[in-house]
Amino acid sequence: MGLNDQMPRQEWWRHAVTYQIYPRSFADGNGDGVGDLPGITSRLPYLRDLGVDAIWLSPFYTSPQHDHGYDVADYRDVDPLFGTLADADEMIERAHELGLKVIVDLVPNHTSTEHEWFQAALAADPGSPERDRYVFRDAQPDGSLPNNWMSVFGGPAWTQVEAGPGETGQYYLHLFDSSQPDLNWRNPEVGDMFVEVLRFWLDRGVDGFRVDVAHGLFKEEGLRDQIVEAGRTASSDARDAADVPMVERTVRDEPMWDQPEVHDVYRRWHEVLAKYDGDRMLVAEAWTQTPESMARYLRPDEFSQAFNFAWLLASWSGADFREVVTSTMAAVAPVDGSPTWVLSNHDVVRHVTRYGGGAVGLARARAATLTMLALPGSAYLYQGEELGLPEVEVAPEHRQDPFFLRTGEGGRDGCRVPIPWGGTAAPYDFGPGAGQPWIPQPDDWGPLTVEAETGDAGSTLEFYRAALAARRTFATSAxxxxxxxxxxxxxxxxxxxxxxxxxxxxxxxxxxxxxxxxxxxxxxxxxxxxxxxxxxx
Structure with a gap:
């Protein structure tokens, strides 16, 4: 008997390989230097030939783009930067024609400050129904912030709004950027709105949703101060607890994350998806503190899957990798869950670089990928990893990540550089335009283009194609x-x-x-x- 002695289960997502598309950095259809939906549609045959089963798109909704789409102003429309609703429909239809499932991002923890609800809240009085859709609080009696919570992107998690004559402006909570106010999920209007958003995209044919900050949404009632252990800060705890992982996780006091009420939301969403055909699915981005807390999201009436970031966070160590396999399989077994495996995404340093960079980093990256692809469950790939792309050291003047802009440190721009398709100089056929795209590409990426690696038996691209083809022979039957x-x-x-x-x-x-x-x-x-x-x- 092994770690999880089960018969194979056949919902498409249980054994799928899903390819993450970061829309502004995948393919540019109109030559403005920013990727878009028509560009994605034009490159879908490449993904079919690569051998993936599904695509997951980071947000393309109407947004002021302060956090590159994770600040949503309208969940039921496409930002003109990326195209139109008709372009989204065409992309979904074309993907299905090619046998690819389509997963879209959903951002329920917060909206943009430009969302009509937040604009109404700013225009309304304290205590009004409009403000109750968000987390507004008065200052403490001594004039200090409502509590000590810190933003994941640095600085306090509270921003004060303007007030009328003789009044003191309230504060609103934003666990991320100040342009991303947190919704009040204790208000039933919020839950009802997101059910309508789910139905809107399900009716357009999407096969599933990746749920951003799925461990967020509800905050502990009372909004008490966070207890921060000696030697740490509330700011560092905030970064480590959300979707900018910097260190291995330890159990901490987190009154703003992973509250028990959040599971009622996902049970309701599960019921919505169950009314549609085709095994529609939900996958959680839940930075929980233990494998056991992650598994709670995988109970049969909640998420289909949750991202398993333990594999991504493991060091280059046989002992660490074995522990991840053992603990993951043990955690998902009691809830009949399907494990997931991932090495890179739009929020972390690319794994070629994490594993040392250069020839050693690339060799380790391929080896970790091949091992991951042999494990049961599904694998998530991040665009460009099939080319062996390293992290890019982006010059400060070209950085756009709000984490960097708020703190002057780190940031995620280096893994978001547009991928190279062909040619020997920027923009490497990223689009029909000339010159550098929205984040400049390195001068030495000519050998890393799709064009250069295609047909080269020793290339990372051909390695991925071979691995995915071989995986298909046993993924659903092993x-x-x-x-x-x-x-x-x-x-x-x-x-x-x-x-x-x-x-x-x-x-x-x-x-x-x-x-x-x-x-x-x-x-x-x-x-x-x-x-x-x-x-x-």
Whole structure:
């Protein structure tokens, strides 16, 4: 018996490989230097040929773009930057023609300050129904902020609004940027509005929703101060608790995250999706503190899946990777959950760079990917990782991430540089325009374009194509049982159905178990070199 002895389950999302598209950085259809929906539609055959099963699009809704679409002004329309509703319909239709499912982002924790609800709240008086849709509070008696909560993007999580003569302006809560006021999910109007948003996009044919900050929404009643351990700050706790992960997580006091009431929201959403055909799905971006708390989102009447960030956060270590596999499978088993695996997304440093950069980082990135793809459940890929793209050191004058703009530190622009399609200089066929796109591309990306890597047997692109093709031969039939094998402290090895996967995180070659090599990240014979992985049958 293995870690999760179950028969294969057949909903499409349980074993899918989903490709994340960051719309402004994927493909530019009109030459303005920013990616858009027509650009995405034109490149969908590439994704079909890559071998993925579904696409997930980061937000393309009407937005002032202070946080690149995660500040939504209208959930039921397309921002002109990306096209029109007709373009969205065409994209969904074309994806379905090519056999690709479509998952769209949903941002329920907060809106933009330009949303009509927030504009009405600013025009209304304290205590009004309009303000009750958000989290407005008076200052404390001594004039200080309502509590000590900090924004994920740096600084206090409260911003004061203007008040009339003789009044003191209230504060509104924003766990992210000040342009992203948090909604008050204790107001039933909020829940009703999002049910209508779900139906709007389901009626247009989307197959599922990725839910941003799914562990947010409800805050602990009373909005008490956060207890911050000695040596830390509320600001650092805020960053580590949300979707800008910087360190491995430890259990902390978080009265603003993962409150029990949030699960009632998702039970209601589950009922909405169940009325549509085609196994519509929900996947949670939930930065919870333990595998057990993550699994609560996967109960049969809530989410289909939740992102498993433990794999992404693990260091390059056989022991760490084994622990992630063991704990993940153990956590999802009691709720009949389907695990997910991910190494990069639009919020984190690309894994080629996280693993050391250069040839070593690329070798490790391929090896971690091959190991991930052998595990049961579904895998999420981030655009450009199939090209082996590294993180880019973006010059300060070109940075646009609100985290950087508020703090002057870090930021996520480096993983959001538009991907290169062809040619030898920027914009690398990103679109019909000339010159650099919205974030400049490096001068040395010519060998990393889709055009350059296509047909090159040693390229990362051809490796991904081969891995995804091989995965299709066993993904839905191999079952969910994982048997860990002991090949040494620095080695991750497991058997799943007919496939044995081996990952060498050490510094010396290791002997491979018996079997025929189905696929490897580099040359192998009877031994597996360091920083490499192989599948055997």
């Amino acid at each position: 079952g969910d049982d994982v048997e860990l094998l002991d090949l040494g402290e620095d080695v991750v090895a497991f058997r799943r159905g007919p496939v044995t996967a081996v990952l060498n995180c050490g510094t010396t070659p290791v002997a491979l178990p018996s079997g025929e090599v189905l696929l490897a990240t580099g040359p192998v014979d009877t031994e597996l070199p360091p920083d490499s992985a192989a599948w055997l049958v």
